[in-house]
Amino acid sequence: MKNQDYKIADLSLAEAGRHQIRLAEHEMPGLMALRTEYADTKPLRGARIAGSLHMTVQTAVLIETLVALGAEVRWVSCNIFSTQDEAAAAVVAAGTPVFAWKGETLEEYWWCTMQLFDFGDGQGPNLIVDDGGDVTLLVHKGVEFERAGAVPHAAEGDHEEQRIILETLRASLAEDPQRFTRIVAGLRGVSEETSTGVARLYRMAAEGTLLIPAINVNDSVTKSKFDNKYGIRHSLADGLNRATDVMLGGKLAVVCGYGDVGKGASAALRGQGARVVVTEIDPICALQAAMDGFQVTTVDDIVEQGDIFITTTGGTDIITAAQMARMKHNAIVGNVGHFDTEIDMAGLAAYPGVEKIEVKPQVHEWRFPDGHSILVLSEGRLMNLGNATGHPSFVMSNSFANQVIAQLELWTGEYGVAVHMLPKHLDEKVARLHLDALGVRLTTLTKAQAEYLGVAVEGPFKPEHYRY
Numbered sequence: 001m002k003n004q005d006y007k008i009a010d011l012s013l014a015e016a017g018r019h020q021i022r023l024a025e026h027e028m029p030g031l032m033a034l035r036t037e038y039a040d041t042k043p044l045r046g047a048r049i050a051g052s053l054h055m056t057v058q059t060a061v062l063i064e065t066l067v068a069l070g071a072e073v074r075w076v077s078c079n080i081f082s083t084q085d086e087a088a089a090a091v092v093a094a095g096t097p098v099f100a101w102k103g104e105t106l107e108e109y110w111w112c113t114m115q116l117f118d119f120g121d122g123q124g125p126n127l128i129v130d131d132g133g134d135v136t137l138l139v140h141k142g143v144e145f146e147r148a149g150a151v152p153h154a155a156e157g158d159h160e161e162q163r164i165i166l167e168t169l170r171a172s173l174a175e176d177p178q179r180f181t182r183i184v185a186g187l188r189g190v191s192e193e194t195s196t197g198v199a200r201l202y203r204m205a206a207e208g209t210l211l212i213p214a215i216n217v218n219d220s221v222t223k224s225k226f227d228n229k230y231g232i233r234h235s236l237a238d239g240l241n242r243a244t245d246v247m248l249g250g251k252l253a254v255v256c257g258y259g260d261v262g263k264g265a266s267a268a269l270r271g272q273g274a275r276v277v278v279t280e281i282d283p284i285c286a287l288q289a290a291m292d293g294f295q296v297t298t299v300d301d302i303v304e305q306g307d308i309f310i311t312t313t314g315g316t317d318i319i320t321a322a323q324m325a326r327m328k329h330n331a332i333v334g335n336v337g338h339f340d341t342e343i344d345m346a347g348l349a350a351y352p353g354v355e356k357i358e359v360k361p362q363v364h365e366w367r368f369p370d371g372h373s374i375l376v377l378s379e380g381r382l383m384n385l386g387n388a389t390g391h392p393s394f395v396m397s398n399s400f401a402n403q404v405i406a407q408l409e410l411w412t413g414e415y416g417v418a419v420h421m422l423p424k425h426l427d428e429k430v431a432r433l434h435l436d437a438l439g440v441r442l443t444t445l446t447k448a449q450a451e452y453l454g455v456a457v458e459g460p461f462k463p464e465h466y467r468y
């Protein structure tokens, strides 16, 4: 690490962070097994990994696994509120540069992201770990504008963040007109963590603008069917409790979206005794919600009755300012979809006569002119990470084991420019690494049973089209 080559809240938190990392390691058997498996061969030697993923205690264990496998790593958070400052401090104290702190401004966020690319001696990264696709977006836009020789100006009505991204890229172009072209030429690929980032990748691939190989980690079964679902089942309730400590039992909770995250969110709220109502656009997911026993209706229909509203769609304008104005006094509004596009925060801020009062960081009361208020968590950004500490270690061990395997695949394999999935035998390997910790005893197929089913005794056990 170059001297002072980091920016975090407070290095003196390192010891506190280290204690938490130590406990997390015990709960992350997948990552620890990969460390043991590759302790001698260090297959990531020579890899320079730029990571943009919530700088939490669990991510610290991921980072230190990548380092244990031989990689050189630089890290930022993929969200302005999600960093656990003690985790960032511990990682820096152990020698990996981190640029992240809880409560970054958007300018600071994009400044941090730019720090990912300089590994010293003119070297850029050769691998990216991305969560939500911001680094992937930045390098692709960077190349696009370098080829054009200019960066366009933000259009009237563009999101504030769009303006900041364009300014960041304009400054980069002025300073080094080939920065991103060089970076992309040196990249072996990106592994993407979440649904929203994966959607961006497939769109780029379809448009023919994708420039590097990509691995879709999100859709490994041991990622999206575990982290998105069981992770949110834990961290959504945690975020609501820490933010407001409101009694969830008996309340009417509205969950927008019944995909993997929506299923986990609905289960969590029901588990606390809330009455849960779901909204969906997809008839299949709507039918699933109905058959799971949830009322399914529209936001407009239920907006005056709900006590808690949670968006989980990865879409935009799911709850509008006009709808928020119709909510009950002190209704709670939070989002766990990746970006702050689901709750119309700009519309709320522009609502005539509305007043914003900070109850505490990441909890704001918005008082309407008629005197009634609503409570918005984490300013419409991921509240399970902004108001709490995100998913617990055990489930993140599954996600991050997939990440480590994806990085190994990109580094040692030959992947073309496209979006790839990890093969099923590796998905099953990740699950297997987590069974002992839960005392699971797996049944082994006899040879005759395996032949009857048409699978190998050691797996893979399911065809590609199986949906779990």
Ligand code: NAI
Binding pocket: 194, 195, 196, 197, 224, 227, 228, 232, 256, 257, 258, 259, 260, 261, 262, 279, 280, 281, 282, 285, 312, 313, 314, 315, 318, 336, 337, 338, 339, 382, 384, 385, 390, 391
């Ligand atoms: P998904 O695609 O499985 O689910 C999203 C669901 O929302 C779909 O069923 C879709 O039909 C529905 N939907 C879309 N527009 C809607 C609308 N206008 N009204 C109602 N429903 C609508 O995706 P997944 O995996 O559940 O992820 C959702 C979001 O959560 C993504 O942005 C993802 O990146 C993020 N995520 C957040 C995590 C966290 O820790 N907060 C963890 C994992 C994912």
